[in-house]
Amino acid sequence: MGQVISATARRTQRQGGQPSKRQRFLTQAALLLADARADAGNGRMDQALEKAYQAGLRTAGACVAASATVSKRRRLPSSAWDRLVLVGAEEKEWAEKFRAYSRTRSRLASGIDREVADQVVFDLMDLAARFLEMAETGTHDFDGLGDQAA
Template sequence: MAQIISATQSRSTGHLAGKQGAKRAHFLFQARELLDRARSYAADARFDQALEVAYQSALRTAGARVAVSVVSRRRRLPTSAWDRLALVGAGEKQWAEVFKSYSRTRARVASGLDATPDEEYVYGLMQQAAQFLDESETETILGSFAA
């Protein structure tokens, strides 16, 4: 007798879960590398580069959280990474709001419309990105992400 497996059941088991875990690990690894690079730029007083790379680190961390959530399976997702992250849960929504506040400044600095913000602003972003990454890595180890 043939066995019928629903599409939702097949997605939530085995192969897909492994792919999501690998994607999460890859994103978190990239986020850590980017954050280390941001620290190096900041140490060299290259705050424009530190701002950009710290922001990218936060984006990779957000990608890791979205990748292992049910949100990643939705067909129609917002285009903004922060809007996607906000759909994952209450904690993620708070992180999305934190990093959304840096988005405009980052874009204006990258396009040359604004001068590089002061080092306190950049170090603030780096601290937030590090805290977000640390929390995400800890949750990954403890297995509290929804798969």
């Protein structure tokens, strides 16, 4: 009985004005992307890269949160990109594109590299913006259930 009550309470909270987990992730992604653009505009390319990458992670979280298939799994990978792969074929492509930036991000964060090429940052910001737009506009066919897939 406790499960029924808690499921009902969660549904009521969402309908009562609380955003869904997916929407919270999308909002965070948009804010991080805006911060990344501001950092890039101020010449802080290392910070811009980090925030654009995090925007991609939040968008991946939104896709995973919206996936009925992934939510049914008992054991999930710890990597956001590995979880995104479980959503579908299109998501696998997005995960692979973002994984390509993981090493650069890690080297900057650890101090191995001190600078990053501006074009790398702009490419990642563009990738994050396209991924976010796809997730926000519903042109994403989560688990093959949607009818708006492009």
